[in-house]
Amino acid sequence: MMRDTVMQGDIEMTEPTGAIRTNEATAALSPRGRSARRGRTLVTWLLGAGMAALIAGCATSTPSGSLTRFDLGPPTGPAALAAGNAANATNATNAASPASDVTAAGAPRLSPLKVVVNAPSWLDADVIYYRLPASEGDQARVYANSRWLASPARLFGDRLRAALSIDRPVLAAGDPTAAPAVRVELEEFAQYFDSTTSSHGVVQVRATLFDGPKLLAQTTLRAQAPAASADAAGGTRALAMASDAVQTQLIQWLAGRVPAPSATTRAPGQSRALPAASSASGAAAPAR
Secondary structure (H helix, E strand, O other): OEEEEEEOEEEEEEEOOOHHHHHHHHHOOEEEEEEEHHHHHHHHHHHHHHHHHHHHHHHHHOOHHHOOEEEOOOHHHHHHHHHHHHHHHHHHOOOOOOOOEOOOOOOOOOEEEEEEEEOOOHHOOOEEEEEHHHHHHOOOOEEEEEEEEEEEEHHHHHHHHHOOOOOOOOEEEOOOOOOOEEEEEEEEEEEEEEOOEEEEEEEEEEEEEEEEEEEEEEEEEEEEEOOOOHHHHHOOOOOHHHHHHHHHHHHHHHOOOOOOHHHHHOOOHOOOOOOOOHHOOOOOOOOO
């Protein structure tokens, strides 16, 4: 007997020709047959709609209302102040500075500094990254139900400006005031897992100091801090501590390298411009 092949979805089915098909045609003409066909059509439609809804549900991201948000916490004043005092001890040249040029600690304020923080696109979003051990592929992954309050680039930049402003005026990149500039490129900002129960936060930056178009110095700074727990809460706290450690290193590195105020004074029309970010840093976020 010949058989016809029909396709139903992704499943190939065969059925014999002849009497069975004739019987189906006869049944279809009766009221009961028409009702059965409508019922099968409705069931098929409902099954298809249910599958589509299931697929859509799996593809939909977690609602923002159920996310846990983290930031780096309040700036750690004592650590920044200690680094600032070291910088003041190195750079203080005029003990009789006006009262407006004296820090809360009593040391002369340092020269103004323009600060800009750049980051690659993957660090300019609010997701929290973690890395598994090399044995697991060393891939960067993100927490499903935890997010930063803002992007790491924004959080790190705001914290850095707060630390630097303790002992010097901090200016935006576009400020017309003549001043040297430091460009900080955030290169790594993730939680690293050593095992299923042990992890640490890693922060790495590349800092470049300019005096107008002239490059004065460049360095790469890296710090890590242990996480108290192997989850997003532990990772974000570890990244906050690693951020403070890197920023302390940066403040100490700037000590003695930023030109003194007398050397940076210019007429308003001769304000320094910050050079464009190097293409070697990858896709950079807008200057902050």
